Amino acid sequence: MEQSRVKELELLATRARLLGLKAVHDCASGHIGGSLSAMDILTVLYFETLKVDPKDSKNPGRDRFVLSKGHCTPALYPVLALRGFFPVEDLKLFRSIEGHLSGHAEMHHVNGVDMSTGSLGQGLSAAVGMAVAGKLDRKDYRVYALMGDGEIQEGQIWEAAMAAAKYKLDNLCGIVDLNGLQIDGATADVMPTEPLDKKWESFGWHVIKADGHNVSAVAAAFEEAKTVKGKPTVILAKTVKGKGVSFMENNAGWHGKAPNDEQYGIAKAELEARLKELEG
Numbered sequence: 001m002e003q004s005r006v007k008e009l010e011l012l013a014t015r016a017r018l019l020g021l022k023a024v025h026d027c028a029s030g031h032i033g034g035s036l037s038a039m040d041i042l043t044v045l046y047f048e049t050l051k052v053d054p055k056d057s058k059n060p061g062r063d064r065f066v067l068s069k070g071h072c073t074p075a076l077y078p079v080l081a082l083r084g085f086f087p088v089e090d091l092k093l094f095r096s097i098e099g100h101l102s103g104h105a106e107m108h109h110v111n112g113v114d115m116s117t118g119s120l121g122q123g124l125s126a127a128v129g130m131a132v133a134g135k136l137d138r139k140d141y142r143v144y145a146l147m148g149d150g151e152i153q154e155g156q157i158w159e160a161a162m163a164a165a166k167y168k169l170d171n172l173c174g175i176v177d178l179n180g181l182q183i184d185g186a187t188a189d190v191m192p193t194e195p196l197d198k199k200w201e202s203f204g205w206h207v208i209k210a211d212g213h214n215v216s217a218v219a220a221a222f223e224e225a226k227t228v229k230g231k232p233t234v235i236l237a238k239t240v241k242g243k244g245v246s247f248m249e250n251n252a253g254w255h256g257k258a259p260n261d262e263q264y265g266i267a268k269a270e271l272e273a274r275l276k277e278l279e280g
Helices: 003-027 033-049 073-083 088-093 123-136 155-166 196-202 215-227 261-279
Strands: 064-067 143-148 172-178 206-211 233-238
Touching (some): 003 073, 003 088, 003 261, 033 073, 073 088, 123 143, 123 155, 196 206, 215 233
Parallel strands (some): 064 143, 206 233
16 A cells, blocks of 8 residues: 555544544543544545445445444544545534434434444344345445454354354455453453454454554455455454553543543544644
């Protein structure tokens, strides 16, 4: 990937982080930590990888995306807005009773959302169903599902993984946001899941490891996934919870907490400094 394109994607991700941070602060509610860790992944997906058109968002031939970690809409909604699925101004209605942007991904009222999610562990099953439908209909669209590393402690994830391998769903790509933390602390302490590469391989998946904050590496992983035949692919993306905000990084306490005014001011200043650095 050319350096100019790398900078464009990094700029977009930083702007999305600012928008997500503001949305959570303004409504005093939301899951900011895991949203910040997933922002680079979603930015690459929507601006580099997915075959989608905001002006024709229900096109039957479009690629599909399922936010299995459905509470991380402070990442998804800003990226959708920047991509043109709805006005950026709508983000001010995040989690508002007057608005349409609920705290968890919602497909009936938010343009660009392909699956309503929220109860963790269920999104990959929905993605498997979409991928099976694509095979049956002889469509060439691809399906992507982003999971949290705490979420994959759920048994339903592994049932879906088995089904995806059984049906040879090479049109399916899962991504695990490996930030190492969940609401109760470190995933390694709550319920260890490693070695994840060997586990996914044993379930019949092609495994790719990537730095989830390196947009070139993430884009390359998605391109590699497209070349895999006869089996689904999972990308194990190593990330940092709260990425981009110093006092939120690697801090489980920021899983589902909104910053107060003082904290918001500090976080905003840090992200704006990063934006200025990229624009310079």
